[in-house]
Amino acid sequence: MVAILLFVGAILFASSMIFMHSGTAKVVWVTVGLVLTLGSIVLIILNYNQYLGMKQVTTTTTVPLTSSSPKQKQVLLYRQLGTKNERVYLYRTNPLDKTMKRTNPATGKVIVKHGARYNRVVIKKTYRVYRNEEYRLLFSAGVPNHQFISQTWQFNLQSGWLVKPV
Incomplete structure (x- = not known):
């Protein structure tokens, strides 16, 4: 919607500057077109940089944890990445499941x-979600809703x- 307002404002500004004769009507329409264009640009920039109209939502899931290794009980395995403290933890939530889940x-x-x-x-x-339906409608072409x-x-x-390490 804000992209449509930008387009309408630019067309209104350009057409009133080119086709209208001098006078107060021309000044009003040029001003309206300029305000629509600049306002839309400011809203687009704020949406991309400050996530205007969005709020953060956190979902929490709690699941039981079983041993990562079927041979050893009571162990949580990890893999070291590089030389930093970055680790990928391997865990299981179901003792009958043969595949392990990983952290990223x-x-x-x-x-x-x-x-x-x-x-x-x-x-x-x-996640980031839009505060209400009006913001989602206004910025639907910008930042997606439910952004991780x-x-x-x-x-x-x-x-x-x-x-333990693997």
Whole structure:
């Protein structure tokens, strides 16, 4: 919608500058076209840079955690990436499932806490959504609705659990 307002403002500004005769009507229409054009440009820039009309929404999922290795009990495995503290944690939420789930250090962070009562992983995903339908309609051609921001994995482990490299 804001792109349509930009187009209408530019056409109104250009056509009134070219085709209208001098007078107060020309000044009014040129001003209206210029205000529409510049206002639309400012709204587009604010939407891309400051996420105008959007709010952050966080969803939390808590699932039980089982040992990453079927041979060893009470172990959480990770793979080291490079020389930094970037690790990919491998975890299971179902002991019968043969595939392991992975964390992604590029899209989020991992917190490991020991001494919990139950073994579980808390996954928090943060998204940007439009505040209301009017903002979504205004900026529908800009930033998409339900845009992913980040993710956090919090591993709550009982005492006695080991965190080991693969």
